[in-house]
Amino acid sequence: MINIPKGTKDVLPREAYKWHYIEDAARKTAELYNMKEIRTPVFEHTELFLRGVGDTTDIVNKEMYTFKDKGDRSITLKPEGTAGAARSFIENGMGGGVLPVKMYYITPAFRYERPQAGRLREFHQFGVEVYGSAAPDADAEVIFAAASFLKKLGIKDVKLNINSIGCKTCRARYNAALKAYLQPHLGEMCPTCRERFDKNPLRILDCKEEGCKKITHDAPRILDYLCDDCSEHFKKVQQLLTAGGLEFNIDPNIVRGLDYYTRTVFEFVSESIGAQGTVCGGGRYDGLIEELGGNHTPAVGFAAGIERLILLMENTGVAFPEDCGPEVFVAGMDDDSRLAAFKVVCKLREEGISAECDHMGKSIKAQFKYADKIGAKYVIALGCNELESGECNIKCMADGATSPVKICDICACFKNKMSEK
Ligand code: ATP
Ligand code: MG
Numbered sequence: 001m002i003n004i005p006k007g008t009k010d011v012l013p014r015e016a017y018k019w020h021y022i023e024d025a026a027r028k029t030a031e032l033y034n035m036k037e038i039r040t041p042v043f044e045h046t047e048l049f050l051r052g053v054g055d056t057t058d059i060v061n062k063e064m065y066t067f068k069d070k071g072d073r074s075i076t077l078k079p080e081g082t083a084g085a086a087r088s089f090i091e092n093g094m095g096g097g098v099l100p101v102k103m104y105y106i107t108p109a110f111r112y113e114r115p116q117a118g119r120l121r122e123f124h125q126f127g128v129e130v131y132g133s134a135a136p137d138a139d140a141e142v143i144f145a146a147a148s149f150l151k152k153l154g155i156k157d158v159k160l161n162i163n164s165i166g167c168k169t170c171r172a173r174y175n176a177a178l179k180a181y182l183q184p185h186l187g188e189m190c191p192t193c194r195e196r197f198d199k200n201p202l203r204i205l206d207c208k209e210e211g212c213k214k215i216t217h218d219a220p221r222i223l224d225y226l227c228d229d230c231s232e233h234f235k236k237v238q239q240l241l242t243a244g245g246l247e248f249n250i251d252p253n254i255v256r257g258l259d260y261y262t263r264t265v266f267e268f269v270s271e272s273i274g275a276q277g278t279v280c281g282g283g284r285y286d287g288l289i290e291e292l293g294g295n296h297t298p299a300v301g302f303a304a305g306i307e308r309l310i311l312l313m314e315n316t317g318v319a320f321p322e323d324c325g326p327e328v329f330v331a332g333m334d335d336d337s338r339l340a341a342f343k344v345v346c347k348l349r350e351e352g353i354s355a356e357c358d359h360m361g362k363s364i365k366a367q368f369k370y371a372d373k374i375g376a377k378y379v380i381a382l383g384c385n386e387l388e389s390g391e392c393n394i395k396c397m398a399d400g401a402t403s404p405v406k407i408c409d410i411c412a413c414f415k416n417k418m419s420e421k
Contacts, residue, residue, distance in 0.1 A: 007121025054259020099132030325375025
């Protein structure tokens with residue numbers, strides 16, 4: 001037997017409704033904020049991620065699925081959604097149109113990581129991208145979009161943590177202070193952090209190793225190093241969040257895994273799903289579009305991991321709406337009534353009413369059992385008596401009540417039922 005690759009998961013038919021529910025909530029949220037969907041390829045030129053994600057990140061250094069295609073091009077499966085969206089923004093001249101450009105995506109993403117609960121090699125993200133506005137209002141709008149998405153799903157057990165990591169100027173000053181603080185502890189830090197020390201010391205704050213976390217606990221705080229503009233920007237973001245009634249904590253250790261972040265960074269975190277607690281992360285990345293060859297375009301966005309959301313909802317008892325079976329099952333006893341059942345089912349489906357009939361040669365009793373198992377709301381049994389009289393009974397599976405109906409009126413009857421809903 002051939003098994004599924006490590007770190008990947010099938011979404012089985014019996015659980016697909018959970019995915020539809022989340023994807024639906026994502027699309028509805030995006031619509032509320034007037035964000036339009038963008039779909040970009042699952043693979044891109046490797047160069048895009050080297051520049052767009054950053055070559056000091058774990059993603060680029062350790063986690064990318066990179067291969068040569070038959071034309072000897074280096075290709076990478078997308079490890080996240082932003083770089084592709086940004087490439088497309090530039091390539092399609094969207095910056096020349098109406099700004100801001102507000103987009104969302106629902107996409108698979110691929111990272112070669114050690115699989116654990118909430119950490120997969122193929123996972124899925126719902127993300128939004130707002131390009132063209134440097135104003136704190138855009139940051140707030142994106143954070144509110146994430147919050148209303150989580151709220152729509154019924155998720156309460158999350159905290160919003162925010163931080164500002166400043167601009168190039170403040171970060172240079174901060175990096176120097178951070179390095180001075182970390183220098184004496186270098187020997188106690190993990191090998192990855194020792195490498196980060198020279199390349200991108202800020203990322204040490206993002207390390208998940210307990211030893212490194214202890215060391216960074218008392219490190220200087222970036223917020224104390226923000227320039228006036230960045231400081232003002234961060235203050236305004238907080239004002240807007242408060243004005244909209246969104247609670248948040250300031251966590252000076254959030255830096256996000258990706259290199260292109262500037263100013264606002266944020267995470268929605270839960271304590272109910274173990275170590276992989278961040279269900280949604282985002283922030284501002286004003287340098288990204290330029291880095292990828294476009295005109296300077298401020299940008300802000302977030303990405304939420306769908307598998308982690310499902311895990312969180314399951315672990316905290318947030319209900320998914322029930323997966324529903326067909327509206328009606330039409331059973332047939334003999335050849336003639338089976339043919340009649342088939343015709344009724346065809347008509348019902350044509351009218352947009354989900355319906356089923358047997359194609360396993362089941363006895364009438366077994367057909368009723370099957371209808372019950374698949375969660376049919378109503379069952380109609382046709383036999384020679386029904387065909388002769390032209391009348392049959394609709395049985396409601398919830399309470400067993402039956403009501404008579406002419407076979408030729410079945411469709412109209414269900415259309416009525418549907419319009420009453
Ligand atoms: P982490 O710190 O957990 O590795 P990250 O900072 O690498 O997360 P992002 O690149 O910001 O994550 O991705 C946004 C969201 O995508 C995360 O908050 C998480 O919900 C989800 N995510 C990231 N990597 C994985 C993965 N390997 N498996 C499942 N979900 C993931
Ligand atoms: Mg990661």
